[in-house]
Amino acid sequence: MENLHNLIMGIGVALQPYNFLMAMIGLVLGVIVGVLPGLGGANGVAILIPLTVTMAPIPGVILLASIYWGALYGGSITSILFNIPGEPWSVATTFDGYPMAKSGKAGKALVLAFLSHGAGAVLGVVLLSFFAPIIAEFALRFGPAEIFSVMFLTFSAFVGLGGKDPLKTLVAIFLGFAMAAVGIDIVTGQLRLTFGSINLMGGFNFIVAVIGLFGLGEIFLTVEEGLKMEGIGARVRLKDIREGFKEIGQNKKALVMGSIIGCWMGLKPGGATPASFMAYGFAKQAAKNKEEFGHGASAGIIAPESAAHGAGTSATLPMITLGIPGSPTMAVIMGGLMIFGLTPGPMLFVEHPEFVWGLIGSCWVGNFIGLFIVLAFTPLFAAVLKVRFGILMPIIVYVCAIGAYAVNNRMIDLYYMIGFGVIGYLFKKLDYPIAPMVLALVLGDMAESAMRQALIIGGGSPIVFFHPPIALPIMILAILIFFWPTITSLRKKYAARTTIGPG
Amino acid sequence: MQKANIVVALLLFAVGSVVFYESVRLGYGWDPSGPQAGFFPFVLAVGTMVCTAIIAIKGIRGYKKGTEKRLIPEGGLKPILWVLVPSAGMILLTSLIGLHLAALCFLVFYMRVVGKIGWVTVVLVSVLIPMSLYFLFDKFFLIPLPQGVYGGKILFF
Numbered sequence: 001m002e003n004l005h006n007l008i009m010g011i012g013v014a015l016q017p018y019n020f021l022m023a024m025i026g027l028v029l030g031v032i033v034g035v036l037p038g039l040g041g042a043n044g045v046a047i048l049i050p051l052t053v054t055m056a057p058i059p060g061v062i063l064l065a066s067i068y069w070g071a072l073y074g075g076s077i078t079s080i081l082f083n084i085p086g087e088p089w090s091v092a093t094t095f096d097g098y099p100m101a102k103s104g105k106a107g108k109a110l111v112l113a114f115l116s117h118g119a120g121a122v123l124g125v126v127l128l129s130f131f132a133p134i135i136a137e138f139a140l141r142f143g144p145a146e147i148f149s150v151m152f153l154t155f156s157a158f159v160g161l162g163g164k165d166p167l168k169t170l171v172a173i174f175l176g177f178a179m180a181a182v183g184i185d186i187v188t189g190q191l192r193l194t195f196g197s198i199n200l201m202g203g204f205n206f207i208v209a210v211i212g213l214f215g216l217g218e219i220f221l222t223v224e225e226g227l228k229m230e231g232i233g234a235r236v237r238l239k240d241i242r243e244g245f246k247e248i249g250q251n252k253k254a255l256v257m258g259s260i261i262g263c264w265m266g267l268k269p270g271g272a273t274p275a276s277f278m279a280y281g282f283a284k285q286a287a288k289n290k291e292e293f294g295h296g297a298s299a300g301i302i303a304p305e306s307a308a309h310g311a312g313t314s315a316t317l318p319m320i321t322l323g324i325p326g327s328p329t330m331a332v333i334m335g336g337l338m339i340f341g342l343t344p345g346p347m348l349f350v351e352h353p354e355f356v357w358g359l360i361g362s363c364w365v366g367n368f369i370g371l372f373i374v375l376a377f378t379p380l381f382a383a384v385l386k387v388r389f390g391i392l393m394p395i396i397v398y399v400c401a402i403g404a405y406a407v408n409n410r411m412i413d414l415y416y417m418i419g420f421g422v423i424g425y426l427f428k429k430l431d432y433p434i435a436p437m438v439l440a441l442v443l444g445d446m447a448e449s450a451m452r453q454a455l456i457i458g459g460g461s462p463i464v465f466f467h468p469p470i471a472l473p474i475m476i477l478a479i480l481i482f483f484w485p486t487i488t489s490l491r492k493k494y495a496a497r498t499t500i501g502p503g
Numbered sequence: 504m505q506k507a508n509i510v511v512a513l514l515l516f517a518v519g520s521v522v523f524y525e526s527v528r529l530g531y532g533w534d535p536s537g538p539q540a541g542f543f544p545f546v547l548a549v550g551t552m553v554c555t556a557i558i559a560i561k562g563i564r565g566y567k568k569g570t571e572k573r574l575i576p577e578g579g580l581k582p583i584l585w586v587l588v589p590s591a592g593m594i595l596l597t598s599l600i601g602l603h604l605a606a607l608c609f610l611v612f613y614m615r616v617v618g619k620i621g622w623v624t625v626v627l628v629s630v631l632i633p634m635s636l637y638f639l640f641d642k643f644f645l646i647p648l649p650q651g652v653y654g655g656k657i658l659f660f
Contacts, residue, residue, distance in 0.1 A: 054646075167557055168558065170554045171551055171554045174547045174548075174551040175515070175518070177547050178522050178544065178548075188539070188540045190540045192541075193521075193522065193525050220583050220586060223579075223583055223585075223586050224579030224580075388618060388620060389618070390613065390614050391618065394589075394610045394614065397590050398606040398609065398632070401593070401597075401602060402602065406648070411597070411598055411649060414594045414597065415594060417594075418590060421587075422587070425583075429504075429575075430504075430508055430574075451543065452542075452543075455538055460533055
């Protein structure tokens with residue numbers, strides 16, 4: 001009951017004129033960013049963080065979060081109309097969204113996508129509102145060993161369930177931590193990995209890394225395929241909305257499944273991208289009309305879109321309660337929080353309730369209003385892509401440079417940005433996952449100090465991490481998930497052997 | 504693709520060994536105040552080296568000549584370089600004349616040479632956009648963007 005009270009207060013905060021204005025601006029920017037290649041959710045937010053430093057924390061974070069909600073919606077527009085995913089999590093939407101648009105039902109495809117986003121958002125925000133305080137209270141009892149174990153679980157999830165080569169995932173994680181370690185060691189004051197360079201003493205800032213990896217890297221990927229932005233024109237008419245509602249009613253299972261998968265993936269950090277693929281896979285398997293998938297099946301849009309948005313919104317939950325971002329973009333937003341001096345985690349609920357509930361309130365407000373904005377203004381947003389790429393591209397690079405420099409006012413960051421761009425491109429091509437690397441970069445210092453403190457408490461023995469009652473089950477779960485691919489392949493081999501069996 | 508895979512894995516192995524060297528220098532054991540500064544990097548370095556070594560070895564063993572898929576699709580390298588080199592150039596230029604002027608040059612260059620866009624649009628965009636971003640960021644948001652060595656003298660406002 002008290003939480004409902006808090007929620008209402010939070011929504012009230014979100015509806016204050018200045019905050020509401022920030023949410024609107026964020027949403028519109030977010031949709032535009034979601035539509036453009038090279039400016040994505042993660043790096044669009046990253047570029048704007050230096051701006052928000054001049055603002056108060058609450059409107060600042062509302063602005064950043066609203067960009068994320070807008071980008072979640074916006075990615076669908078290009079996927080459906082141009083067959084170009086504006087965001088990594090809208091790739092699955094191209095499978096059925098574009099074919100549906102090509103067959104003349106672009107409006108319906110868009111409506112299905114947006115409504116599914118809305119549904120995923122609702123589930124995500126509901127989970128957020130009701131579980132956040134519970135988890136936060138639980139997390140108050142966390143000591144350094146528990147904090148480290150939760151982080152270990154996070155990264156194990158990437159290795160075991162991330163869908164990419166576990167070895168490469170591990171390398172990405174180690175590299176991310178190593179980059180986080182560059183600079184002055186907090187505990188001993190020693191310089192690490194600086195090799196006498198003054199520049200390296202400042203370490204790598206995650207915002208610059210994100211802008212380079214996701215921004216420039218994305219641009220290189222877009223350019224190498226020589227993309228032409230020829231799209232299908234579409235307007236969303238009332239008739240489409242009515243049809244869309246009807247279709248969703250007929251595909252309730254896909255919607256619910258997608259939202260649940262999405263929220264699950266957002267909570268157990270993974271993010272919107274893996275969520276959308278997983279939901280698409282599930283929907284296809286569970287469908288009675290499998291052959292329609294890939295040619296414009298409604299469920300093929302509904303499932304991944306509700307999952308992507310569910311993941312995006314529920315990613316907020318572990319971030320504000322445990323300080324573990326549920327998706328790369330949420331990692332950036334968390335970084336922004338830290339810049340404001342607000343440490344995400346259970347203490348945030350205790351010390352700054354108006355901030356936390358204001359953020360949750362703006363999740364409600366922002367996601368709903370976002371739905372209407374995209375339904376009404378899709379043609380305007382799609383028109384952004386009609387601008388010639390030759391004009392758009394250098395402007396995007398220019399804006400990225402501004403963002404990278406504004407973080408710390410260092411020229412070297414601009415060079416780092418380009419370096420990260422090349423790394424991002426290579427990694428994407430060679431299937432090294434970038435998300436865990438960014439997460440490791442953001443969480444590196446926290447993870448290391450948690451580990452050190454825990455080891456000191458435990459007197460140097462790693463047994464301290466397996467202490468009941470909280471750390472032990474988390475570590476066991478983490479190790480299970482870590483070795484999941486090995487377990488599944490062993491099970492398959494065993495099953496094959498027994499079917500060949502006696503004979 | 505397979506070659507690039509192996510090469511990158513070896514490069515990352517080298518990075519791991521650099522971190523290893525650092526962690527040994529800093530000390531990776533225990534001292535009275537707890538784990539030394541090199542402890543965490545040591546674990547990272549060993550992990551990186553082991554994993555990249557396995558990746559490289561798997562790549563070398565599984566290397567099939569003739570099934571080599573290209574890393575960069577046909578004709579893809581040129582557009583990438585056309586983005587990378589001018590962007591790098593713009594950054595280098597920034598330390599000389601400041602970000603906005605460098606961006607102006609970059610915009611003109613890319614739009615005209617690569618995008619083959621008409622002069623009118625080129626001039627309009629390359630002057631208006633940096634100017635508006637200058638006023639937005641430097642004056643309104645008060646975020647100082649690099650002026651470079653000569654930039655402040657060229658733009659005297």
